[in-house]
Amino acid sequence: MGDDAASSPAFTLLDASASSIASRVDLLFVALLALCGTVALGIAATIVVFCVRYRAGHRADRRHPPTQARALEVGWAVAPLLVFIGVFVWAAWTYAQSRRVPPDALAIHVVAKQWMWKLEHANGKQEIDELHVPVDRPVLLILASQDAIHSFFVPAFRLKQDVVPGRYTQLWFTATRVGEFRMMCSEFCGSQHSAMLGRVIVMRQPDYSRWLDAPPNPAVARAEPAGAPRDRGRALFDRLACASCHGAGSSVRAPRLEGLYGGRVELEGSDSVVADDAYLRESIVAPGRRIVRGQAALMPSYADQLDAEQIEDLVAYLRALGSEAHP
Numbered sequence: 001m002g003d004d005a006a007s008s009p010a011f012t013l014l015d016a017s018a019s020s021i022a023s024r025v026d027l028l029f030v031a032l033l034a035l036c037g038t039v040a041l042g043i044a045a046t047i048v049v050f051c052v053r054y055r056a057g058h059r060a061d062r063r064h065p066p067t068q069a070r071a072l073e074v075g076w077a078v079a080p081l082l083v084f085i086g087v088f089v090w091a092a093w094t095y096a097q098s099r100r101v102p103p104d105a106l107a108i109h110v111v112a113k114q115w116m117w118k119l120e121h122a123n124g125k126q127e128i129d130e131l132h133v134p135v136d137r138p139v140l141l142i143l144a145s146q147d148a149i150h151s152f153f154v155p156a157f158r159l160k161q162d163v164v165p166g167r168y169t170q171l172w173f174t175a176t177r178v179g180e181f182r183m184m185c186s187e188f189c190g191s192q193h194s195a196m197l198g199r200v201i202v203m204r205q206p207d208y209s210r211w212l213d214a215p216p217n218p219a220v221a222r223a224e225p226a227g228a229p230r231d232r233g234r235a236l237f238d239r240l241a242c243a244s245c246h247g248a249g250s251s252v253r254a255p256r257l258e259g260l261y262g263g264r265v266e267l268e269g270s271d272s273v274v275a276d277d278a279y280l281r282e283s284i285v286a287p288g289r290r291i292v293r294g295q296a297a298l299m300p301s302y303a304d305q306l307d308a309e310q311i312e313d314l315v316a317y318l319r320a321l322g323s324e325a326h327p
């Protein structure tokens with residue numbers, strides 16, 4: 001610990017703290033440990049003192065055992081209550097900080113599957129079990145699972161997020177140290193769960209830019225369809241003939257997708273929802289769950305036809321469509 005280029009040795013009690021939230025989490029953890037330790041020691045010491053003083057045969061004064069001590073009783077109820085409320089407020093505030101995504105965060109898509117992490121950067125560059133990120137820049141991970149529940153965990157960042165099939169979850173961090181850090185799955189997800197390991201490589205911004213623009217790793221690229229996610233999404237969109245209902249000239253008059261992303265959608269009933277990644281994804285795999293106001297529930301689910309990565313691609317395309325104005 002202490003030098004600029006940190007890397008995780010084979011065994012450590014606690015990984016070096018390497019994200020903007022890590023020191024706050026550590027402070028909270030140490031404070032709780034100290035608080036619990038102090039109380040536990042106090043109780044243990046009292047037990048020992050009483051055991052010695054009131055042991056059988058010892059001449060202690062037992063004539064006037066206290067029957068009432070209201071101040072003491074109120075005190076030991078109120079004091080812990082105040083302490084616990086204080087701890088709650090502190091922890092909730094720290095948690096809120098760890099969940100509020102800065103608007104300029106660099107979005108990276110993560111697909112977890114048995115048993116690997118697949119990561120995709122904005123320009124379509126992919127990697128497996130490795131995540132390259134720039135230092136001192138907020139990074140937003142958008143996580144999806146292809147199969148079981150996984151959990152994305154980077155101990156050095158003090159951050160963990162479940163990756164759940166059928167929905168998107170997200171996690172953001174700002175890495176504060178250049179170096180390599182362990183990344184692992186922390187939710188039992190099958191026989192190879194313990195091998196679902198990887199590393200986060202935090203680089204200086206120029207190094208990251210160079211890495212991002214370098215040709216893809218052939219071992220990864222070989223298995224992957226070419227192009228940026230949104231281009232693959234467009235190809236899928238064409239192949240599935242989505243435009244036959246969602247297109248401008250369609251007689252079905254399904255909701256238009258241009259300009260949809262990020263806007264508010266009025267739903268049947270009195271609800272509305274922001275058309276974010278999660279809503280778009282849900283509308284592909286479970287379109288009947290939230291129906292746009294005035295629409296018939298005609299669309300079939302595509303859950304069986306698309307895997308998690310294809311859905312990511314489609315959503316990437318819809319996101320791109322969303323930034324175009326209505327024609």
Ligand code: CUA
Nearest residue numbers: 150185187189
């Ligand atoms: Cu994936 Cu455990």
